[in-house]
Each structure stands twice: as structure tokens, then as C-alpha cells.
Amino acid sequence: MLSYKAPLRDIKFLTNEVFNYQDHYKTLKAGENADAETMDMILQGLADFSEEVILPLYETGDKEGCTFKDGEVTTPTGFKEAYQQFVELGFQGLSYPEEFGGMNLPMSLNLIKSEMIGTANWPWSMYPGLTIGCINTILQYGTKEQKDLYLPKLVSGEWAGTMCLTEAQAGTDLGQVKTKAEPNEDGTFKITGTKIFISSGEHDLTDNIVHIVLARLPHAPEGTKGISLFIVPKFVPNNDGEVGERNGVTCGSIEHKMGISSSATCVLNFDGATGYLIGKPNKGLRAMFTFMNTARMGTAIQAICHSELAYQNALPYAKERRSMRALSGVKEPEKVADAIINHADVRRLLLTMKAFTEGGRSMIYHSSRYADKMAEGVAENDLDKFEKWDDKIGFYTPVLKGFLTELANEVAKHGMQIYGGHGYIKEWGMELIARDARISTLYEGTTGVQALDLLGRKVILGSKGKVVRDYTASVMKWCGEYALDKNMRKFVWALTKLCAEWNTLTVRIMLLARKDREIISAAADDYLMYSGYTMMAYHWARMAAVAYEKLENGGEQSPEFYKAKIQTAEFYFDKLLPRASAHAESMLTPSEIMTDMDIDNFSFLDE
């Protein structure tokens, strides 16, 4: 059975010692409520809930799955009771305004919440998780009436929410959305169409489900410029805000999937359902995309969740499982064989898992501070402020989402590998982590789409390389502070070279793209992975710098904790960062190497 203990020491190392959240919180209005004592209390409460209430439902939930009968979905045993506790503890409203019943704490705390509950039971956490997208949309684009009607119920968790974008023909390419919205005389709209793959589209956890739906008004322009956004509640609320008449949206079926089987993935049929326009007509996709960054950060967190759980469960096994003797000499002579953790190759697996998990967490916690600023812009109705910080996060999100979810699949695979053949057997839970991690590279935009977003939209079209120049300049500035520190020399030297190379690669691709437009698609994945390895190197260097400083001057953690951080940073730089060079070399290959082959020559099976 899988075990999980919330990694509070690692979390606090980042929030207190690396990023100094308390100082950052002083710059936020919502930060007034987030003093160190309150933070500790909430983190402990989340840890207890995650470890004691939802972890035990993870494997049982996977076995039982969701059931579908007569349009209704029943979640696995225990899910509803756990959800009820979550609502009673007020966790859904952690980072939302007090006027809607929330606790008005910084958004970064909400992201830490997502990590803890998601590590204990990712599919369960998707039910409250999808509601967050719905709350954010109404908070930013809703009218006062819409906010007053929906937000108190959503923020408390009494009602849940969904995001309904995908249709059978329209996934990545949402310009192909066909769902129709026809005006009614009373100002509402009649929504007709079928959405597929809708997470939490139907379930038994809440009295009502509020769907945020992409649809087309009559005579709307073709493609992405003609899509509007609608609120379509399962039960239309009465004027008193309570559940009213059943609306014309029903669940047609649920998917049978490789993983996250206890998260209901639904086909939703809208048969003239009553919908309410949210935001401006034909500007729905733009509105939806303003939340892409937060949604993608949510999926990046999923990467850390599976990585952490795989690592926590692989480590004790590696200490207990015995096989042969270490090449460097017998380590445990009193035992029949040495524990497998004594073999360098098993350590390679474990250290890779540790380096990616902790490095990824640092990348997310760094960007979370920008999410705090962005959320403040929404709360203050200050569009400029929102856009400034949304833009800033926009550079990080494709890397966080695309790079970290790919790494999470590697980490989950290593976790299984450490268990040998037992990793393939359901009883141990390691195959469950690998199955559940797989979806993270697919939904919220595939890795390919993240890569195109980074290189095409953010780097080339959006800024002509400026985002990379700015980012690398800040890294170089940081390196400058450690130039004379002999402990840090190795890290700083490697990072300096990478920063220069990253800019050169960017310019070379921009030049190549003048003649070879397809190079952007051809190079995007390598560019994404290169950017990810480089960013993670910066994070490991920063963590090592803090660890050296704390070893010298004392810190919150033990010396062993800091030494382990430094050793993991060294492992990352020596064993994992060299992968960036292969991506650098590969990304400059002209696109013909992929595009020249005739489509008919991909296979000769039909000849």
C-alpha cells in the first residue's frame, strides 16, 4: 500500500529559506492574514487531511472507479464523506475573497494545498481542483449578480464547477468548437451541443455543478474569434441562491481510462440548456486563455505530486530490498545480501527522482509568487496589474507544465524500476502512479502544444527573444553575486555558459525560421526541454547557495538536510544537466529531416 507524509521540511525550506514568502506576503493585501503561525497551522491541517483522510482512498478509489447509471455518476466509496470534510474545513475557499466566504489568503498557499491533496490522491483532488477554474472565471468576468449568485456556493465547496472546452473534433484546435448558443427573449441563451472528456462533469459530491462552457453565438465569426463563454448550471439557482429547476445538461457516459479512474471524465450533452453569457460576446477564448496559466500551473503541480509519491515509496523499498553485493565491497556483511540502495545504479534512479521532484517544486514555488500578484490584480479589479503578472507567469507556465510533466513520467517509471518486477504488480501501487501521471502530458495542452507556446508565442512572436534575454539576465545577475564564492564556482560557471548558449540558440532559431517556418514546430520540443533543464539548474544552484549559507550560519533544518541539498544539486549538474547539450544540438537540425519524408513512405504495410 502506498504511503505519504507531507514533505513539510522541504516545503518550509523553500517558503522560508529560499524564497522568503513572509517578506513577499508583506507586499500583498492577502498576505496580512498569512503570518508564519497561520501558515504553519494551515500547512499542518492540510497535511493531516491529506495523509489521514484522502490517501487511504487513493488505491481503493482506483480499484472501484466511478460508476455510471441512468445519467448519474457515483464516485468511489468514501469520496463523498472526504469531500464533506474538506468543505467543513473551509479548504476550498483558502485563497478567495472574504466577501464570498473565503479566507483571503495568498494564491500561493492554494497551490501548496493542491500539491498536498494531489499527492495523497490526485483523482480525488480533481473535483475541488476543477472548481477553481470555474471560480476564477466568474471572479474575473462575471457580473455582480453572477458573482453574488454563484461564488459563495463555489467558494464554500457546496457546489462544484467544470471547464467545458473539448468536443470530439475540437481539442487542441478550439477554433473548431461547434456547440451553439441561441439567444432567448429573456437575455439567457439556449446551449446545444456535446462536450467530451469533461472532468467532474457529473458526480455525487455536491448539490449542484456549474459548467463554464465554450459555445458559438449565431453568425459568430469562424474559428477562435467567434467563441463565447457561458455559465450553464446543472440546476438553475433560484433567486434565493438555492438549487432550483433541473437544467438541460446531462451526462451521456463516462470514459474508461488508463489512469485517474476515480475522476469522472464525462460526455456532457447540452440539449437547449439555459446558459448565461459571461464576459463579452466572441471573446470567450481570450477569457478562457487568461486562466490557462493558472490551470497549467495546476497540472505542473500534478507532476510534483506523482513524483513525490513515487519517490517516497521507492526509497524505503530500496533500503529494504536485498540483492547481491555492492561492487565497492560488502556493505551489510551480517545480511544475506546488500540492500539495493547500495548499488550506484539504484542510487542513480533515486537521485534522479529526488532532483526532479525537489527541483520542480522550487520552480513552481518561485512562480507561485507571481500568481499571488496576479490574483491580487483580479481581486482589485485592476486589469493592468493582472495582465502584467499574467504575462510574467506566461513565460514560465509552458516550461512548468510541459517540462515537469514529462519528467514526472520519468520519475514514475524510475519508481517502478526500483521495485523490479514487483513494480508492475498492482499490490504495491507503483504502477498506479505511473498510470495516473501519464495524463499530465496530455490534458491542459499536450507537451507539443506547450513547446509551441513557449518557442512560437512567448519567445519568438511575443517578444523576439526578449523574455529569454530578461530571464537569463536575472540569472546572470544572481551568478554575479556568487562569482567569488568557491563553493558555488562550479554551479555558477555552468549556469553562465548555459545563459549565453540559450540566447544564442534563440537567435539562431529565429534566423532559421525566416527561411524555414516549420523549424519552430521541429525545434519546439528540444527548446522546451533545454529551457526546463536550464531553469532547473538555476533552482538547484539557488538551493545549494542557501544550503551552504545555512551550514555556515545555522538554519531551520539539520546540517544533514542542507548537505543532502548540496549533494543533490551536484548530482543534478553532473548527471542530469548534460541532457541539455543533446537538446541544444538537436534543436538546430533543419526541419527537412522531419518534413522531407513523403507521407506515403511512413509505412509500406498496405503495398
Ligand SMILES: Cc1cc2nc3c(=O)[nH]c(=O)nc-3n(C[C@H](O)[C@H](O)[C@H](O)COP(=O)(O)OP(=O)(O)OC[C@H]3O[C@@H](n4cnc5c(N)ncnc54)[C@H](O)[C@@H]3O)c2cc1C
Ligand atoms: C482524462 C481527461 C480529462 C480531460 N479533462 C478535460 C476537461 O475537464 N475539460 C476539457 O475541456 N477538456 C478536457 N480534456 C481534453 C484535453 O484537454 C484534450 O484531450 C487535449 O487538449 C488534447 O486534445 P485532443 O485530445 O483533441 O488531441 P489533438 O488536439 O487531436 O492532438 C493530437 C496530437 O496532435 C498534436 N498537435 C495538435 N495540433 C498541433 C499543432 N498545431 N502542432 C503540433 N502538434 C499538434 C498534439 O500535440 C497531439 O500530440 C481531458 C482529456 C482527458 C483524456
